[in-house]
Amino acid sequence: MKLPARLEDAFAAAAGELGQVTASWLYLEEVQRVWPGGAAALREALGRTFPVADAVFAMAEQGRARPAVDVTRARAALAGCTEVVLVGYEADYVDALLAALPACRFAVLAHSALAADFERMTANHRGRLSPLELPRFQSWAGPRSALLTFLYGTAGETTHVVPEWLRALGPDVRTQFRVLVGWEVLQGPLHVFPRWLEQVELSSFTHLA
């Protein structure tokens, strides 16, 4: 059994539109269906370029299963909010969050280091998630609005986020939103240089989920 050549390009497309954690678990599970020991090969093929995928495949090598998506803490962090702006995208987590908060309006910042078609991504949510350009970003600010991003590999007082979070979160923005929520989605450590991500202090968030 061998992996297809040029897997990186295909994975980048999937990770751009599904999120790196969601795409990594999807790839892993598909490969393991026909090749139970495929995690090591996937890690070898993709790990150096995609640190999140590397971490997921490492977890699989250690026998860890895909963690269930638990929205309890995210829902609690967003209590009182009617509008939520997502900075970054993880399909499994966004699907669950939208289902858990049916009364909220959601938007996603339409910028990503990995190429993505935001029209196609948001079409999956049947009008409940709108793409939002950076210049219009602050039109969603307000006392009942939240900013939420996904965290990758929280360790100690630091974690990793998509670079767009730093672009969006200037000092003037912090006070314009009710809460700034970070939601850990990797649930394991990063082992290689965190390409595609930026390191931030956990204290920069008002709530962690």
Add this chain to the structure above:
Amino acid sequence: MAATALALILAGCIVLQALRPERRLLIVLSGAGLACLVSSLTGAVTTTRLLAAVPWDVLVLLVALGLLTEVLAASRVFSIVAVRATRLTGARPGVFAALFSVGMFFVSGLVNNLTALLLVVPVMLIVFRQMGVTQRYLSWCLGVVLVACNLGGAATPIGDFPAVLLLGSGAMQFGEYLRLAFPLALAALVGVLVAAGALARPAQDVETNRLAARLTVASVSAMHRGLAVEWKYFAPGAAALGAMLAAWFLIPSSTGVGPELIGWLGALAALLASGLPGERLVRKRVDVEATLFLLGLFVMVGAVRETGAFAALAQWLVSLPISPLAQVAVFLVVAAVLTGIFSAGPSMAALLEVANVVGRQHPPGAIYVGLAMSVCAGSSLFLTAATAGPLTQALVERAGLKGPSGEVLRFGFFQFAPVGVLGFAVILGVGMVSTLLAVRG
């Protein structure tokens, strides 16, 4: 003098718009204005009469069919079908190319292929990226799909402008055109698919890996996991299309209820049933560019027709010292080549006038359908001959696909050229053989 000036304006505009497609609308509208001015000043015909002679029924039908396509596109049905087709093929390269070609043939026979392609090609591109395709596969797969779109458009009287013109102008009835053209277009599609598969073998250097196929299907499914048919658009759109097809078949034109009125009422019924979004579609999604382009062409062609130039050209054709069969063959080949150079709209608008004369000496239905097939062949010759070509080219460029060695994959004039030549030869061959057989019989 007026005849020469008007013919020069028409020919000049057709050449100029082919050379400078980015300014084609201004070129054609300027030419139309100039033709009106020359006609009025020379006393050949007044502007009022020229405008009155514009086949407004054709324009109404085109706008109506375009809007109906927009209603169906808003239902997301094209994307959903594309994703399901991907699953059905199991991401096997050869099957994928064939299924999408056949699918787009049928879609293009019913709705505007430009809108349908805009929704289907992005799904194809994401599949290509997951599959890891080669330049050869990309060129042939997309190329054959474009040729299939052209053939689908020629297969039915509502598929594309040339056929719509025949229907709208009353040259042919709905059922008659469908009966004559559909089998030919289908035969040509089979011919193109078989020839492409045998001669070019597009999928031969695409890696066929079981894991690659699994990952492709899983990724594409996940990327479209929440896509569902928007019934508020699909139900009225599909119902209106069904009712329109039935009416086109069943209501004779002697009742005064022509195809354009059926199209108008059907599209409006679908838009009204869609509610407020229907109003938005009418305001924002009418293809003004195509409508104004054709309006300009019709005015120029009308001005030249008034001078009797087309009748003289047709007379010259039928007086060539060759057999009547050879005259028809010359007409069909010239029509195909002119369409390849100048695109379908201008060619069909001008050549229909000649076909009307040629059709007096032969079975007119065979001549009109032969002309439609020739125009279809010409539309398939170059990437720029049909509007879907540049659109697909732009979508591929935006996708930034890479080949096995990391090289950027392209879909431009030269990549399409071999497919275009093959499509041109097969379609023209099928059209000519069937037309000549019908004329001889």
